[in-house]
Amino acid sequence: MKILFHICCGNCALYPVKLLRAEGHEFKGFWYNPNIHPLEEYTSRLDSLKKLSDDWRIDMFYVDEYNPEEFFSMFSAETLPQPPERCKSCYLLRLERTAVKAREAGFEAFSTTLLISPYQDFEQITDTGRKLAGKYNVRFYDKDFRPFFKEALTLSKELGLYRQKYCGCVFSRQEREQAIKAKEFSRGKG
Template sequence: MNILLHICCSNCSLYPVRILRSEKHNITGFWFNPNIHPYEEYSFRLDSLKRLAGELKFEVRYTDEYAPKEYLGMYNLPDTILFDVRSSGFNIPPFPERCRACYQLRLENTARQAQKGGFDAFSTTLLISPYQDFEQIVSAGKQLADKYNVEFHLRDYRPHFREAMTLAKELGLYRQRYCGCIFSKEERNKKKEVDSRKGKSL
């Protein structure tokens, strides 16, 4: 089966690519992640994937464009929020509600490209992370499979997540510390601040 595999990052691609190849599928990676912010983070993840693709010798089609406006547009938010998300005054849907639109955006672009490219199916490496909303991803994938008449190749890779992260460390791949969007980054920063205050109060 010829599968177009949406890749969120190099770490999460390790086991899906390995497993699908072992099953004799033909894999083409697809990079489309306008949610990732800031540009430096976007570049780190993109460069890490390019390195891995070269080492493992699999093709990746890149939508190599840092486009946060496309992501923010789903929430009707201006790009000025990128400069100061805390004082923006906008109500941002919390995790996991806001993730639904993000999954939809990335998977729809993947499904569309799979249809145009004549692929048998599409899938995503997001399916390996226990930190993602698996059910929402599956729901979006199945809906888009019907819309574009391309199979959504469903596999639960989550049992391999820890092994994948260990392997990523051994390979020296860039390992991110938050999901990718400006909101997940801000949530991580707030948590660090709270933890720091707790530590000082002990």
């Protein structure tokens, strides 16, 4: 099957790429992640993916424009949703752009490396993907890559890829930092 594969980062691409190749699929990666913030984080993830795509010969489409306003425009300051609603909007933004590109470029299906992370909402991602598949008349490849997550982390360390500490958006970064501070405070370090 010819699949356009949305890639959120090099780490999450490792096992999906290995498995797609092992299953004989023809695929191309697609970098589109306006949610990633700040610029340094965006650049670190993109550079890491470019290194991986060069080393592993992954054919890629890059929408390489740092444009967090596209992500922020989905929310208003007064009504910033919390997860899972915020995440649902982010999945829709990235997967819809992938589905449109897949249809335009003649792919049979589209998918995402988000399906490997136990920190993402697998059911919400697959539900969004299936709805977009119907809307754009291109299949959604919904393989559950989560069983390979730990192996991907090990391989990522071996390859020296940049490994991020949060999902990508500034809100998840703030939530992570708050959780760390709360944990330190509860241990008496705060």
